[in-house]
Amino acid sequence: KGFIRIQYAIIDAATQNGHEIQMSAGIYTENITVNKEVTLKGNNAGLAPWNWINSPTIVNPPNTAFSYANALITIAAHNVSIDGISFDGTNSNNPHIGPDGVSSRTINGKVVHTGLGVVTVGGDVFNAPKIINNKLENFTNRAIEIYSIGSKRSMEISNNQIDNVVAINTTSAEGIAYGISTSGFSGEMKNNRVTRASTGIDMQFPFNFANDNVNALNNTVEAYKTGMAFRGATTITAPIITVADNNIAIANYNTWTGDGLNKNGINLTGMYFVSLAGDNNITASNNNLSN
Numbered sequence: 193k194g195f196i197r198i199q200y201a202i203i204d205a206a207t208q209n210g211h212e213i214q215m216s217a218g219i220y221t222e223n224i225t226v227n228k229e230v231t232l233k234g235n236n237a238g239l240a241p242w243n244w245i246n247s248p249t250i251v252n253p254p255n256t257a258f259s260y261a262n263a264l265i266t267i268a269a270h271n272v273s274i275d276g277i278s279f280d281g282t283n284s285n286n287p288h289i290g291p292d293g294v295s296s297r298t299i300n301g302k303v304v305h306t307g308l309g310v311v312t313v314g315g316d317v318f319n320a321p322k323i324i325n326n327k328l329e330n331f332t333n334r335a336i337e338i339y340s341i342g343s344k345r346s347m348e349i350s351n352n353q354i355d356n357v358v359a360i361n362t363t364s365a366e367g368i369a370y371g372i373s374t375s376g377f378s379g380e381m382k383n384n385r386v387t388r389a390s391t392g393i394d395m396q397f398p399f400n401f402a403n404d405n406v407n408a409l410n411n412t413v414e415a416y417k418t419g420m421a422f423r424g425a426t427t428i429t430a431p432i433i434t435v436a437d438n439n440i441a442i443a444n445y446n447t448w449t450g451d452g453l454n455k456n457g458i459n460l461t462g463m464y465f466v467s468l469a470g471d472n473n474i475t476a477s478n479n480n481l482s483n
Contacts, residue, residue: 198224215277217247221254223264229271237276241327241353250278253306260333263308273322279309281330297332299358299450300388307333319345329355333369340376344399347377352384358450359390370394378404378431387414388443397424401431410437416445421464430468435476442483
């Protein structure tokens with residue numbers, strides 16, 4: 193059964209929990225909500241983006257006014273997998289107006305029309321998202337953001353290539369932007385490549401994660417503010433955290449261009465561990481930090 197939009201395939205009555213939706217190569221200009229337990233497979237599913245050999249499946253934003261809070265795809269169900277898709281925050285049909293105009297923001301020569309790539313829907317708790325083998329580029333807020341309110345959950349985020357996620361905030365000195373941001377999730381964070389990001393990877397643990405595991409392994413990050421951050425609370429037990437074989441480098445931020453960028457007084461923090469009760473369960477080894 194064929195559809196001209198991904199959203200149409202998801203909401204179709206024949207699409208049930210556990211189904212796979214195969215996405216052909218091409219450009220899909222839409223905002224997508226995944227409200228069923230399905231797997232979205234792009235034309236390069238199963239391959240890390242640096243090994244893609246097929247024409248890409250691309251999702252980009254509709255021709256609407258820029259929004260810092262809009263996402264290309266919103267996860268609104270348990271057990272959603274997203275595999276082998278390119279998410280691009282640009283839309284060549286939408287002109288650049290400027291930081292106070294509405295249409296877009298320009299960062300590093302790219303006219304960006306949305307702040308977010310792949311997110312979980314706000315205020316709800318959905319377990320076991322799997323975000324693998326995707327390419328995400330040109331956002332002003334977060335390329336990937338998953339967070340849980342009220343209880344801990346599990347996830348896998350691996351083999352994603354993320355580029356040009358830069359804070360644009362015309363009323364604040366720095367703004368804030370993340371390549372990958374999670375809150376309330378344990379699980380696998382591995383083999384991701386993040387370049388030209390304000391902050392590379394940020395993981396928060398606001399619940400009791402005793403006996404749960406977080407493996408942050410073999411990620412490559414180029415950032416100008418924070419490479420990788422792990423944050424908890426002193427009153428609750430952090431998960432068992434293993435941080436190993438990651439490479440973090442300072443981005444050459446002085447060469448970046450864009451609306452509202454502030455380049456003054458910013459220094460990179462390579463790895464950041466804070467308020468992680470039970471920190472005897474944290475292992476950091478074989479990580480390389482360089483400038």
